[in-house]
Amino acid sequence: xxxxxxxxxxxxxxxxxxxxxxxxxxxxxxxxxxxxxxxxxxxxxxxxxxxxxxxxxxxxxxxxxxxxxxxxxxxxxxxxxxxxxxxxxxxxxxxxxxxxxxxxxxxxxxxxxxxxxxxxxxxxxxxxxxxxxxxxx
Amino acid sequence: xxxxxxxxxxxxxxxxxxxxxxxxxxxxxxxxxxxxxxxxxxxxxxxxxxxxxxxxxxxxxxxxxxxxxxxxxxxxxxxxxxxxxxxxxxxxxxxxxxxxxxxxxxxxxxxxxxxxxxxxxxxxxxxxxxxxxxxxx
Amino acid sequence: xxxxxxxxxxxxxxxxxxxxxxxxxxxxxxxxxxxxxxxxxxxxxxxxxxxxxxxxxxxxxxxxxxxxxxxxxxxxxxxxxxxxxxxxxxxxxxxxxxxxxxxxxxxxxxxxxxxxxxxxxxxxxxxxxxxxxxxxx
Numbered sequence: 001x002x003x004x005x006x007x008x009x010x011x012x013x014x015x016x017x018x019x020x021x022x023x024x025x026x027x028x029x030x031x032x033x034x035x036x037x038x039x040x041x042x043x044x045x046x047x048x049x050x051x052x053x054x055x056x057x058x059x060x061x062x063x064x065x066x067x068x069x070x071x072x073x074x075x076x077x078x079x080x081x082x083x084x085x086x087x088x089x090x091x092x093x094x095x096x097x098x099x100x101x102x103x104x105x106x107x108x109x110x111x112x113x114x115x116x117x118x119x120x121x122x123x124x125x126x127x128x129x130x131x132x133x134x135x136x137x
Numbered sequence: 138x139x140x141x142x143x144x145x146x147x148x149x150x151x152x153x154x155x156x157x158x159x160x161x162x163x164x165x166x167x168x169x170x171x172x173x174x175x176x177x178x179x180x181x182x183x184x185x186x187x188x189x190x191x192x193x194x195x196x197x198x199x200x201x202x203x204x205x206x207x208x209x210x211x212x213x214x215x216x217x218x219x220x221x222x223x224x225x226x227x228x229x230x231x232x233x234x235x236x237x238x239x240x241x242x243x244x245x246x247x248x249x250x251x252x253x254x255x256x257x258x259x260x261x262x263x264x265x266x267x268x269x270x271x272x273x274x
Numbered sequence: 275x276x277x278x279x280x281x282x283x284x285x286x287x288x289x290x291x292x293x294x295x296x297x298x299x300x301x302x303x304x305x306x307x308x309x310x311x312x313x314x315x316x317x318x319x320x321x322x323x324x325x326x327x328x329x330x331x332x333x334x335x336x337x338x339x340x341x342x343x344x345x346x347x348x349x350x351x352x353x354x355x356x357x358x359x360x361x362x363x364x365x366x367x368x369x370x371x372x373x374x375x376x377x378x379x380x381x382x383x384x385x386x387x388x389x390x391x392x393x394x395x396x397x398x399x400x401x402x403x404x405x406x407x408x409x410x411x
Contacts, residue, residue: 001138001275001411003310005379036140038177038272040312040375044386046328051231054183058215059227066228070207070344078332090333091340094325094370096231101177101238101375103270105142110268112181131384133377135312135410136272137138138275173277175314175409188368191320195352196364203365207344233368238314238375240407242279247405249318273409274275 004032004134007044012124016067018060019119021130025102026109028132035107037136041117042099045128047089049096049120052111067092067122089122096120104136141169141271144181149261153204155197156256158267162239163246165269172244174273178254179236182265184226186233186257189248204229204259226259233257241273278306278408281318286398290341292334293393295404299376300383302406309381311410315391316373319402321363323370323394326385341366341396363396370394378410 006028010019021041029039041050053059071094077087100117103110111117119130143165147156158178166176178187190196208231214224237254240247248254256267280302284293295315303313315324327333345368351361374391377384385391393404 003411005310005377005384036142036272038175038270038312040377042375042377044389046326046386046388052183052235053227053231054216056216056219058218059224061215062224063228063231066208071340078335079328079330081332082330087333087336090327091336094327094337097234097371098326099375101179101236103142103177103179103268105270110142110270112183112266114183115181129386131377133312133379133384135310137140173279173409175312175407189320189372190364190368191353193353193356195355196361198352199361199365200368203345234371238316238373240279240314240316240405242407247279247407249320249403251320252318274277 001137002034006132008130009127010119011127012121015124016064017121017124020055020116021119022117025117025132029104029134032134034104034134034136037104037134039102039104039134042131044131047086047093047123048128049093050099051097051118051120052100052115054114055116067095071095086123092122138274139171143269145267146264147256148264149258152261153201154258154261157192157253158256159254162254162269166241166246166271169271171241171271171273174241174271176239176241176271179268181268184223184230184260185265186230187236188234188255188257189237189252191251192253208232223260229259275411276308280406282404283401284393285401286395289398290338291395291398294329294390295393296391299391299406303378303383303408306408308378308408308410311378311408313376313378313408316405318405321360321367321397322402323367324373325371325392325394326374326389328388329390345369360397366396
């Protein structure tokens with residue numbers, strides 16, 4: 001059994017942004033040399049998400065609008081009594097999920113025809129990290 | 138370490154439908170011969186979910202009603218400018234989750250007493266695929 | 275490859291409660307002796323969650339308020355025709371997620387600086403179980 005671990009760094013220009021990361025994940029899996037296994041992609045900051053969906057800019061706007069509707073910015077979160085202002089971003093991470101597991105088959109990401117991997121930034125403009133860990137043979 | 142990969146196909150009669158798949162997953166884990174490990178069950182189409190909850194038809198109706206309330210059908214999604222009409226199904230996949238990992242202990246699915254595995258179809262009446270991948274010893 | 279399996283038990287005093295479990299998970303990973311791998315933490319009861327977020331009591335109140343807003347208690351759930359009264363708790367499990375996978379690197383939980391692991395109880399005051407399963411080398 002082999003294990004391979006690396007980290008991706010992000011610093012988005014906007015507070016909320018969806019970043020396509022399939023190419024970086026694919027590159028790391030290729031470098032791992034693992035043919036059969038699982039690749040965990042997990043956001044290490046608690047105001048970010050990882051999710052697998054469509055690479056289509058209109059849908060990305062729909063996702064941003066929807067997250068804002070269901071887990072809106074609001075000055076009155078209890079969390080803000082600590083001096084923070086990002087309560088909504090913590091909830092958006094829960095709503096959208098913070099990690100996914102990608103199956104690796106014959107050395108490739110075993111994704112469906114339209115599945116792509118995304119980093120969701122809900123409180124950006126600062127450096128944040130994502131772990132990519134591959135386990136297998 | 139052993140790896141076992143197979144795929145389940147679904148073509149639901151209704152647009153939205155919840156399908157109980159624990160028996161199929163259990164059968165594949167049994168065929169894998171793996172005694173200790175993890176079984177990933179992941180929807181490969183971006184308008185479907187996999188989730189673990191109760192096998193109770195009333196609850197399934199509640200889940201369908203709730204998904205429709207929180208991530209409703211709406212002609213005005215930006216995604217629809219591409220000619221699609223399933224923006225809500227992409228959001229329902231995010232809300233309900235698209236994969237789960239089932240622990241395998243002594244060759245069995247190590248689920249709680251009421252846990253069952255479900256395929257959630259949010260844009261059906263066409264052929265769609267789910268990967269089942271088992272890793273372990 | 276090694277596998278290690280154990281279970282945590284919870285019986286909360288309140289119906290809804292968020293319990294910090296990083297120390298227990300860390301202890302089990304340490305006892306597993308596994309240096310490189312994945313640790314699955316998964317709620318085995320279908321009205322509970324596992325999630326990774328901030329250890330901050332104000333935020334926890336925000337999470338409880340938000341779950342109640344998005345997946346509210348309601349006497350009219352179809353599920354209640356079976357005699358149950360916890361339909362909301364099943365939906366809260368879906369909304370908040372029921373499991374997470376923690377990467378293990380050099381024998382430690384490879385979490386971000388603020389990431390902590392939580393058990394979310396949405397229908398408590400009775401004994402419930404969480405599986406912790408570690409796979410790796």
